[in-house]
Amino acid sequence: MGNIFQKDKKPVFIYDGDCGFCRLWIARLSPLTKGEVVYRSSQEVGQNYPQISPEHFELSVYFVDSEGSFCSGAQAVFKALSYAPNWEWLLWVYERVPGFAPVTEWGYRQVAKNRKLFSILLVARLTGFLI
Numbered sequence: 001m002g003n004i005f006q007k008d009k010k011p012v013f014i015y016d017g018d019c020g021f022c023r024l025w026i027a028r029l030s031p032l033t034k035g036e037v038v039y040r041s042s043q044e045v046g047q048n049y050p051q052i053s054p055e056h057f058e059l060s061v062y063f064v065d066s067e068g069s070f071c072s073g074a075q076a077v078f079k080a081l082s083y084a085p086n087w088e089w090l091l092w093v094y095e096r097v098p099g100f101a102p103v104t105e106w107g108y109r110q111v112a113k114n115r116k117l118f119s120i121l122l123v124a125r126l127t128g129f130l131i
Contacts, residue, residue: 010038013080014049014062017041021111021119022061029077032084037063059112073112074104 015022026039042057063076078094081087111118
C-alpha cells in the first residue's frame, strides 16, 4: 500500500468513469458500504492524486483511506467491502489466507483487460438474458 499524503474525512474509491463495467459495479458496491466510502471517477478527482498517473487509473480502481494510504486492484475492492456489513471477512481472507491475494489480483487483471466483454456479460445477467 502506498501513501499519497492527501487525507480525506472518508475513504475514497476511485474508478474509471469512462468504463461502463466500472460504473455498473460502483452502482452495486456503493449501497453496500452505506455512505462510509466515497465513490469518485478518476476523471473527477484524479488531479487530486498526482502520485497516481492517468494511465494507472485506466488500468485499475484505487482505494485511498482517510490517512492517505492507497492500494489498487482486488485489494482496493476488498478494502471498500471492509466497510460493508457482512463483507468485512473478504479483506481478512485477502490479507491472511496464503494464495488468496495473488489469485484474486490475477482475476482482477483478467477482468480489467476484458472489461467490454465482462460488461456485456454482466448486463446480460442483470437483464435476465444470461442465466
